[in-house]
Amino acid sequence: MAETSHLTHVRSDGSAHMVDVSAKEVTSRTARAQAVVTTTEEVVSLLGQDGLPKGDALATARIAGIMAAKKTPELVPLCHPLPVAKVTVDFQLQVPDAASVLITTEVKTTSRTGVEIEALTxxxxxxxxxxxxxxxxxxxxxxxxxxxxxxxxxxxxxxxxDD
Known part of the structure; x- marks a missing residue:
């Protein structure tokens, strides 16, 4: 069997497990992440004017992102439940190079493990x-x-x- 001991969520026998973080120090932790939605200039314009048929898309997406960060351990099986202290979800409408929406998130906690997965979620x-x-x-x-x-x-x- 291949050596897997360097993977924190995999035991030496190859089975998955939740990492024991009980001995780690409680510290303030922050993570920032992004996603990009590439669309058309028309859609970016409609987003900027709150003109989409379904309503205020950016407000709805912001609330969904915040809710998702808080629900991460229910979605990602080996993720620790954390006391999420803050979640921000911001949007940057981009044209003309590539009509897109840059979504950036930030999640903060004071805990024994980081919030990268919450920010990505x-x-x-x-x-x-x-x-x-x-x-x-x-x-x-x-x-x-x-x-x-x-x-x-x-x-x-x-x-x-660095990129």
């Missing part, structure tokens, strides 16, 4: 909600570029994406 669900809200106008919209942008706190300290 918030960005992903906000993007899915935005797609649902715009699909009547643009069925070909694409969700992409989901990634962690930065994290802080815990034993590994500060980290940010």
């Amino acid at each position: 918030a960005a992903s669900v906000a993007a899915l909600t935005l797609y649902d809200m715009i699909k009547a106008v643009d069925k070909s919209a694409v969700i992409s570029d989901q990634k962690v942008l930065a994290k802080s706190g815990g034993a590994s300290g500060e980290w940010s994406r």
Whole structure:
């Protein structure tokens, strides 16, 4: 059997388990993530004017992202339930290079483990909600570029994406 001991959620026998974080120090932790919804200039314009048939898409996607961050351990099986202290979901409407919406999220906690998955979940669900809200106008919209942008706190300290 291949060596898997370096993977924190996999035991030496290959079975999955939830990592024991009880010995870790409680620290303030923050993570930022993003997702991008690429669509048409018309849709970006409608988003800016609150002109979509289904209503205020950005407000709906923001609330969905916040709710998703709080529900992350119910969606990701080995994710620890955390006391989420703050969630922000922001949108940047982008034209003309590529008509898109850049979704950025930030999640904060004071806990024994980080909130990267919560930040990614918030960005992903906000993007899915935005797609649902715009699909009547643009069925070909694409969700992409989901990634962690930065994290802080815990034993590994500060980290940010260099690209």
